[in-house]
Amino acid sequence: MALRDARSLLLGLLLLFHVWGAWAEVEVNMEDRVEVLRGDMAQIDCMFSSSGGIGGTVIQWFYVTQSGEKQNIYYQDATMNYVQKGTRFAERISVNGTGDTGGVVLTISDVQLKDEREFICLVKSQTEAAGEGRTRLKVFEIPDLPSIEGVQTGISVDEDNPSKIGVCEVKNGYPKPNITWYRNNVPLRVDRDVVKISPSTTTESSGLFSIRSELSVKVAREHKDDLFYCEVTYLVPGETRMTESDRINVTVYYPATAVNVWVESPKGKVKEGDSIELHCRDNGNTPSSLISIRHVETDESWDNNMLVLDNVTRLNSGVYQCTSLDMETFDEIAGETTVFVNYIDAAVLIPEDIAIVTQGQELTATCNALSSLQTRAVWFKNGEEVSKDHSLMLKNVSFDTAGTYTCVVTVPEMDGMETSGSLLVRVQGPPHIIKTDNTEIEETLETTVDLSCNVRGFPAPLVTWTTSDGQIRKTPSQKETEEGVQSVFSVKVTSDITAVCEAQNDFGSDNLTFNIKAKGNGVIIAVIIILILLLAILGSVLYFLYKKGKICGRSGKQDLTKQKSNKDNIVVEMKSDNTEEAVLLAVNGEKHPPSDQ
Template sequence: MAEHEKLRKKRRRNEKTEEKNDTNKDIEKVNVITLVSRESRGFYTVQSTLEYKLLKDDKDAHFSCEVSFSVPGAIRTMESHSINITIHYPTTMVELWKDSPQGLVKEGDTVELRCQGDGNPPPPFIFSKEQEPDMVLDSRGNLLTLSSVSRKDSGIYQCRPLDSVGQAEVKGEVQLTVHYLDPAFVVPKDLEVMLKGENLVASCNALSSLKTATVWYKDGKQVGYSNMLHLDDATYETSGEYVCEVTVPSLPSLHTSGSVHIIVQGGPQVVGVEEEVQLEEVAGRMVNLSCEARGHPPPSISWNIIGSQNWQEVMSKASDHVTHSMVSVKVNSDVSAVCNATNDMGTEVKVFSIKAIPRVTRTPPFSPVEGSGVIIVVIILCLLLLASLGSVLYFLHKKGKIPCGRSGKQEITKEKPTKDDIVVEMKNNPKNEDAVLLKAVNGEKKGPNDQ
């Protein structure tokens, strides 16, 4: 579009120059012929003819004539309707620009080039490529459509009006650049086997017409930010698929990717082998032991169990690099279990030590319900004891072993009555009143004469 604007400005400058040159020639291109005749009745007929040399600048001009005549005391004028004259002129300037798409062009796009000239009527155009000027491209009117372009379609395109044949060459030009990004090329390719502890440098490149950016991914996480990926001191965690993605920052729709699968080869590596496993379990119970080993080729796992004949493997599974096994062991005595992980590169073991704990019979805990029963029994026994004591005292009283009567005053205790003593007077017969005094403390009975 920038070239399009430049061509427009150039055309305006040329038009202004032509106007300035034609101003001096205005007098030469205009000629007016006027004929006046008088009729027998005294009327006048005026006929005026304009001879005008038309130019391209007059394509939008309108022409009309004006008549002036005298009336008593004034001069009047009348104007005819105006007319526009269609002017045919050859094309002297042509513009060519990229109509679509907007912005940069990439391989696979559909491109439209539009051509426009200043001739009237608008002439048909022929399109060609500067590298192949004799090959006419298939176009429709002033539009050239290039479908699914590739890098070979890049170049300078031209358009020419058909009415310029035999004249000085009039044409429009535009530069078309089709950008591209080739498939990514990864080294090493597809699959690479390396030993544990080795180093590896992988590269990812893609040919492009624009500046590119490369990012490496493993399991969806970014692990590198350039076309070179360094893998140092390889471990089993290094194994996996590495994907490189190449993009064009200035043209995001251009992108490509490649990958390499890394396999780290080495002897078995048992998870947690550096820690001695010591367990305690109650005798008679079952315990599960788990063993996981990594390596390539995938290791096989076997068990050697001493101290128990009752055991079995309850789970076994293996993937490309990991083998997992679990056994269930009944603990009757102290047990020593050994997990053996083996492949073509070596062997590694892991030991489990299980100490059997004897079963212990425990005294059942105190029950609140049972405790309540014991309390009730104790209360009953106390009541029975009190009842027996009361019977003995009553027997001794009947035998006279405990002196007590109305005629004599016997003191059971030397303590004086206190204010806390309770005196109860009971009347049985109005004629013969007996007062019985009851002490709340010692229970002594006294007659009315003893007061």
């Protein structure tokens, strides 16, 4: 009985173990996708669990071919592991982990585009239960920077269809990059009649993609300053990135609707003598327009959009018309501006040139100039300002009043507008000789003295000179001055002289006396005295030598007696009756005639 119960229990246990083995399951967990940049290393995790335990499991790795078949690349169990030879991954994969921890990692190095496949991790337990997981490997490549090129020729607003703006290109990206066009930071969408975008894709031999996009737009006048660029978006592991191209602007041709004419320089008012630079420009943009400038008053024209007039006069004033002609449509538009050249004429003085006024009377003079602008007048005499008015008032005139008055007329509004005139004022009256302190003169004999007589008065006085010898002389060096005359008289001093300058006109006369005192020439006297002193000294020396016997004279025959007392002594005996025959006694005592000396 007991034996039979033991057998029944053993059979029940075996049946229970069999049922548990049939119910055992393996669960495998893997990421849906793993993303990696081309050339980097990819790691694919395979995590698993089993109701029957994880000991003694078999792990296999596969990838799915393009035809959908499973290709084994790795195998491992409790006793062995190996990489399947002959596959594309044989040299680039490794697996970390034994499975005892419930997970392994497949590592793929130097990932390439062709590695973008689905990878399968198959796990079998000891009870032959199996489970598998799948992960898709995604490979990415960052594309080159985008390039953009705009059309080099202009685009006309008259085109019926959209005109080509430019081409944007991005190369060597994976997966395929995307290009979006912008105008002034606003994305452009395809519009059949306004915007056309033509993309194209090229697959390079490396498997990378290059994208080219051509933009065409129907332009209008307001698009002349628009900036176009393209934006490239591309995928990288875990995110989407964006980069932009350079900005480009295209030339838009459009017809003119108005013409503008203006004076570029000088700024502000124009005066005679200036150089005018006149500019002309229409508001169109077309290579076939012709611009010309015409002076309406003279009908003179210039085929240019800029005109320079040098040294202008008031005759250059008037209307300047600028005309723009479209050579394709022959449409013509015009604009104009008025140029006024300010002027100032020569100063007009009343009285004119010369004013004659009698001493004690008054003089009123006026000065003005015809000008296009308000003027101001200032009077000057000898560089000093005497009046700030168009009128000059001179009261109780005197000889001090006489002279040249200059009137300067200016335009306060404009620098450089100026004219002037002069008025010579002569004051009628009897001559008046300007006294000088140098009328008493002391001069050396035989020198020449210049005597000057400055006379005020009008009409110009006649000056005569009278000397103490009674001679009356008219000086040839008389010259007129603004106040009267100046006379210079040259006289040679031979003795004391008195000279009288007399000036006379219709109103009276005046005179001035010069006294010249002659004095000896001190230099000559000094030389004579020095010569006399020298002669006196020379005579004294000669006399002294004679007394000492150092000098021999001749006076007829002379007897010379030789004395032997001293060889160094010379004895001379002179006979007064014949100095011609003097004989010198030599040092040696010998007697010689004078010719032998």
